[in-house]
Amino acid sequence: MCNVEDQERNGSENLPVSSSGKSLTGSGCVKCGEPGVLVTRIHDSFCKSCFQVYVVHKFRSAIGKSKLIRDGETVLVAFSGGGNSSALLHLIQDGLSLRAHKRLRFTPTLLHIDESCISGVRSDELRQKREKIRQIMIKSGFPSYWTQLEQSLNIYPELSSKSMSKSKSSENPASPNSLWLTDLGQEPAPNQVPDDPPLEESRKLQDLIKSFKSSTAQEDFIHNLRNQLLVAAAQQLGFSKILTAESSTRLAVHILSDIAQGRGSQVSLDTGISDERNPGVMFMRPVRELNAKELAMYNSLFGVDTVFMPTLTTKTSIASSIERLTETFVTGLQADYPSTVSNIVRTSGKLGGPDVKRTDKCSFCQSPLDTDVGKTSALGAVLFSQHMSRPKMVDPKDNKERVSDGPVYSNGTHTPIASMPNLKEALCYGCRLSLHEFDGDTSMLPTLITKRAMWSIQERQKDELSGYLLEEDVEVNGVG
Amino acid sequence: MDSNKFTSAGAAHQNTTRQSNVDLKLKLNKFKMLPVTVEFSGGAELLCGNVKKHDVDLPGQQNKWQIRNLLVWIKDNLIQERPELFLLGDTVRPGILVLINDADWELMGELDYELQEKDRIVFISTLHGG
Ligand SMILES: [Zn+2]
Ligand SMILES: [Zn+2]
Numbered sequence: 355m356c357n358v359e360d361q362e363r364n365g366s367e368n369l370p371v372s373s374s375g376k377s378l379t380g381s382g383c384v385k386c387g388e389p390g391v392l393v394t395r396i397h398d399s400f401c402k403s404c405f406q407v408y409v410v411h412k413f414r415s416a417i418g419k420s421k422l423i424r425d426g427e428t429v430l431v432a433f434s435g436g437g438n439s440s441a442l443l444h445l446i447q448d449g450l451s452l453r454a455h456k457r458l459r460f461t462p463t464l465l466h467i468d469e470s471c472i473s474g475v476r477s478d479e480l481r482q483k484r485e486k487i488r489q490i491m492i493k494s495g496f497p498s499y500w501t502q503l504e505q506s507l508n509i510y511p512e513l514s515s516k517s518m519s520k521s522k523s524s525e526n527p528a529s530p531n532s533l534w535l536t537d538l539g540q541e542p543a544p545n546q547v548p549d550d551p552p553l554e555e556s557r558k559l560q561d562l563i564k565s566f567k568s569s570t571a572q573e574d575f576i577h578n579l580r581n582q583l584l585v586a587a588a589q590q591l592g593f594s595k596i597l598t599a600e601s602s603t604r605l606a607v608h609i610l611s612d613i614a615q616g617r618g619s620q621v622s623l624d625t626g627i628s629d630e631r632n633p634g635v636m637f638m639r640p641v642r643e644l645n646a647k648e649l650a651m652y653n654s655l656f657g658v659d660t661v662f663m664p665t666l667t668t669k670t671s672i673a674s675s676i677e678r679l680t681e682t683f684v685t686g687l688q689a690d691y692p693s694t695v696s697n698i699v700r701t702s703g704k705l706g707g708p709d710v711k712r713t714d715k716c717s718f719c720q721s722p723l724d725t726d727v728g729k730t731s732a733l734g735a736v737l738f739s740q741h742m743s744r745p746k747m748v749d750p751k752d753n754k755e756r757v758s759d760g761p762v763y764s765n766g767t768h769t770p771i772a773s774m775p776n777l778k779e780a781l782c783y784g785c786r787l788s789l790h791e792f793d794g795d796t797s798m799l800p801t802l803i804t805k806r807a808m809w810s811i812q813e814r815q816k817d818e819l820s821g822y823l824l825e826e827d828v829e830v831n832g833v834g
Numbered sequence: 835m836d837s838n839k840f841t842s843a844g845a846a847h848q849n850t851t852r853q854s855n856v857d858l859k860l861k862l863n864k865f866k867m868l869p870v871t872v873e874f875s876g877g878a879e880l881l882c883g884n885v886k887k888h889d890v891d892l893p894g895q896q897n898k899w900q901i902r903n904l905l906v907w908i909k910d911n912l913i914q915e916r917p918e919l920f921l922l923g924d925t926v927r928p929g930i931l932v933l934i935n936d937a938d939w940e941l942m943g944e945l946d947y948e949l950q951e952k953d954r955i956v957f958i959s960t961l962h963g964g
Contacts, residue, residue, distance in 0.1 A: 381941050392938035399941055437876055437960065479884070603960070646960035650876065650931045651938065654958065662877045667963035669880060669916055681962060685929035 392651050402655055409652050412643045413445045417458070420627045422638060423595065425459040429638075430593040431496075432584055433464045435487035435661035438599035441649040442641050443494060444658045462597070464491050464498040465535075465587055467580060471503060471556040472563065473664045481550070483661050490659055491538055498538040499591065503576075504555040505533045506583040507562075509802040511809075512633075531590050533583075558798075565794030569675035573666055574615060574788045578719045582802055585632045585720075595636050600625075603646035603684065605639070606698040611680040617784035619724040622707035625699065631710045631720045645688075645695050716782035717806035724783050779814070780807035865894025870949055872908065873956040877964015878930060881920055882912045892949070901932075902945040904955065919964075920957075929961040 383390045383401035390399030400408060423429060431446065433439045449458035466487055470480045491498040510531055550556075566572045588596050600608070605625040612621050623629045629637040641649065653660055667674050672682045687694040708722040716723055774796055778786045796804065872888045879886045892899055892907060902924060909917050919927065925945060926932055932939040933956040934947055949955075 390938075390941050391936065393940040399938075437958075601960075604962070607962075646929070647931055650958045650960045651933075654931075654933060654936065654956065660875070662875070662879075662964060664877070664880070665963040668877060669919065670963070672919070678963060681929070685961065689928035 391655065394648060405651070405655065409644060409648060410445065410448070413640055414449065416627060416640045416643055420638070422628055422636065423460045426461070427595065428461045428463060428593060429595040429597055430588050430591065431462045431464050431597045432599070433466050433491060435466065435490065435663060437653055437660045438601050438604065438641065438649050440658050440660040441652050442597065442599040444656060445641070447494060462496050463591070463593070464494065464496050465584070466491060466500050467583060468500065468502040468551060470663065471551055471559055472576065472666055474560055476550050483663060486661050488538060499587070500536040500538055501534060501583070501587055502551040503580065503583065504551045504559050506579045506802070507555065507559060507800050508533055509582060509586045509800065511802055511806045531586050533587060533590055535587055535590065562794065562798050565792055565798060566788065567791045567793060569666060569670070570615065570677065571788040571791035573675050573677050574784070576666065578785070579800070581719070585635045588635045594634060595638055597638050597640055599641050600639050601644055601646045601649050602642055602699050603688070603695050605642055606684050606695040607677065607681045609698055609702045610684065611677045614676050614680065615784055616787045619708055620721045620784065621702050622705050623710070623721060625702055626707065631715070631722070642699070716785050717780040717810055718785045718803050719782060721782045776811050777804065777807045780810040865896060867894050868892040868899050868949060869951060871954045872912065873954065875956070876959035877961065878920065878957050878959040880964055881914065881916055883914050888912060899949040900945065901939065901947045901949070904949060926957065929959065931958040931960055932956070933958070
């Protein structure tokens, strides 16, 4: 890759002039004056080597500033094969290499979640992409694991010693889960193309996702499902930290779409350098100070392989979901105002986060519950309209649902499943909005959600009951 | 410039259009085809029949080939579906990174850049769904 020379060749023959009329003759690297290869922020151009220094610095300072990773600690790196996580993998490899100025002190293990079932097709093309991802992971030389999004349906929440029946490899006997996690390093190298996920499980997950009426709710649901699978996999493999590769552009989109989707109280958890809402497992975002363009440019300049896997909104209209529309909005602004993304992310950094140590957490996304608010809130309005559409279940005295329509039992199983109205009580506002779009049967929902919700509701019913008894006592005393 | 390509294309052209032979010869001499490489990645390739790398000969034209002309040509010749996910107005959709010979097109004059023989133009979608 002789970019600098190419640039010189083109630059000397006909000095290009940008559409805005400014001459580009002065577009040398701001650090060393060599011909630039990219513009990062307004008027800043970098040559290849200064750009590398810039990217590595942003990555290292995110890792170092937080001081969250101890020397010699092993961390799990979520690797999708896409541009951002490929750049992260390359930065880690570079930071661990002998030529690194100051070597990284942690040991990475890679984990890939095969999400190909989302597209609903099984094709040789997808299999080839999967094989390419597997090859990249093996070539990295790091311990590598492979799992499938379908496994999120098998997560059994903590507080239980029982283990799911499906067991291929149980790495950590302390974990209640035995999710299917393949160690790529232990496979015979050739002819072991990662298989398609089991058809029946794929169908189950596809039916579940399709039961959400809007793409917005589907994306939100998949996002939380993926995170919960990462956490469960980390626990099973004995990791307490997961590195994910959201760029600042991605985070800016999350910040705005979080707000639009009723997750405003979770913005700082969703976009900060670390996220500790899941007990025992912390998410970290070490490339959050680099934007999408910088990471794509890094991959291009340093020959980093990436594999594009179609998502739910691939080839759909730019307004097919809140997230996609927000992305269109943010990237559009960023094109004209190059500090858009960093301003959004910086502003959100000033927002205080909720107390993650609180015990009442959303039964799905594990965020602290944000639903303990007054009747005049947005939540109050949503609840009110829900009550109006189900008048017979409402106690007119205090606008609360009766306790008596509590857990119902789905046919065939002995597992008590929370009914939908009660289930929602155990969810945060954002997850309630998504579940509001769900028109499938409650029994389709992952055990992870229904189990946690049931426990949480049982806890609350106990509290409510004792509170009620206490109130009665007071009244009796007052009358007497 | 590849002279073989030029003469064979010229011959084919002459057979089909006999009238104004002289004019045509003049034109062909003046407007040679321009071989360049166009690449798509990050999901942008899905709009082009899932082909990432295209070695193309841009037809000769009176004015120099600029990126703005190339985008129209790509829309007409390479994009097979949903052109609105690639183009916005007369430029590329925000979020798609354009590299000219491995350098950011913002340093090269963007739409006004004049294509040279064997240039490599890369379009990388940095958008989540491609
Ligand atoms: Zn420089
Ligand atoms: Zn939630």
